[in-house]
Amino acid sequence: MTGLDMRKVRKVVIVGRDVAAWLAANALQRALGGTGLTVEVAELPGLLRPQDTLASLPPLENFHRLLGFDAQSLLKSTGGTYTLGQSFVGFSGAAAPFFHPYGSHGGSINNVAFMPFWIKARQAGLNVALEEFSLTAAAAKQGRFFLPTAEMGAFGRLDYACHLKAQPYVQFLKAQALSRGVAVVPLRLFDVRREAQTGHITGLVSADGREVTGDLFIDATGSESLLLGQALGVGFESWSQWFPGNRVLTVSAERLRALPAYSQVRALSSGCLHLTPVQDMTGLQNVYSDADMTDQDTLEATALTAGLRLQADAIVSPLATGRRHVVWSGNCIAVGEAAGSLDPIDNAGLHMLQTGLAHLIDLFPVAADSRLEAQEYNAQMQQSFERVRDYQIAHYKLNRIDNAPFWDRLRAMAIPDTLAYKIELFRARGMVPLYEEEVFVADDWLALFTGHGLMPHGYDPLADMTPDEAAIRHFQNMLGFIRQAVEKMSPHEAFIERNASASLAKTV
Structure with missing residues (x-):
């Protein structure tokens, strides 16, 4: 083992926001908290809005169960439905x-x-x-x-x-994590400090001079990928040749009269409209190409196709499908959209976050030198992303x-x-x-x-x-x-x- 850094990983810092940060905090604390590992969330301001909804795939139910969450209590607190x-x-x-x-x-x-x-x-x-x-x-x-x-x-x-309604889901996850002993420090703008010899991240320094240090850093900053992508310079493989939708219009609509036990995807002339029913509203997402549709035309098409009364909360966000070339570099691991962004068509976003966390727990480094774990993790996650990519294509x-x-x-x-x-x-x-x-x-x-x-x-x-x-x-x-x-x-x-x-x- 000559030349390897055999120091144990004592502290994990999760840098990010919303579902990715707090699901990661629950998973790592639940799985590894008993080993003496410290889990801390450096929390960025949330980006979720009241009109945002989430749709899961079946494996998330088992993941919730492993985390000790009761499915019915979760739906109660988030105004969710089954599918x-x-x-x-x-x-x-x-x-x-x-x-x-x-x-x-x-x-x-x-x-x-x-x-x-x-x-x-x-x-x-x-x-x-x-x-x-x-x-x-x-x-x-x-x-x-x-x-x-x-x-x-x-x-x-x-x-x-x-x-699930996204904002209440995050509140649920955060409350659960804090009750289990996860520490949290609010963070806005920050600089990343790195070790000169290895390039590993040693800490984050906020605008007011506070420093957050750790042994392992989880990038849960969403598609910005502030650690893996920006600080470490890991490139992004675009899938735009297969997924031309580069914008997402999100808006809420009135509640459906009878709550269906499924979500719906409707093919439109230049994209897809997704309808996700929850208890008190219907979440709508229209994924489209700005080369084919204007934002205003997309909003009008959404109202006409959905046949529901829309709220005045429509917002348009960019969408860039693809994945990072690697998702574990040095002592930084990206999860969720920091690792890769998917087309919403098969509700796989939450699943890929869960997959990344499950593999991370299985391959959690036994020492600060984690090159072998990183190699295996990157291979597994590349294959997982590409399998989803193929299904969606x-x-x-x-x-x-x-x-x-x-x-x-x-x-x-x-x-x-x-x-x-x-x-x-x-x-x-x-x-x-x-x-x-x-x-x-x-x-x-x-x-x-x-x-x-x-x-x-x-x-x-x-x-x-x-x-x-x-x-x-x-x-x-x-x-x-x-x-x-x-x-x-x-x-x-x-x-x-x-x-x-x-x-x-x-x-x-």
């Missing part, structure tokens, strides 16, 4: 909207996966969409919600996520929107080899190859591909070992099970009212 997936409207031209459920499609038949049987049946004339064999999709589309049980789980994987590449220059260009664009191979193999035999650090599992890819109208030419020949009559009975049993299960479920809004309403939280 069983996403509805995609207008991506396939005149075809019906499709649903990306948080769960599996169908169940295996004679130990063979369901998908080959569905492909075979489609080729024989079956006119039942793949999503009709998803219990989560059926529940969501009928306004129902359920917490998975062992009985329901016998059908297949069932999952859910949540929609597929929405745009596979669109079937005719006579729209914005969408025509996207359909014609060159795509990464990893995605091209996935599409080619799926088209050939309905198979989805999964790489290391996949964020979206096979059922997610099946929903995306079939939803966009990509139909395989062949299927796994093992499906031919089951007689057609037997397969048909299995199909009928599955659809019957789904129908009966959904009938027994509570309406989503009633479930929220009984278990997680913000108004109930105020009276307790």
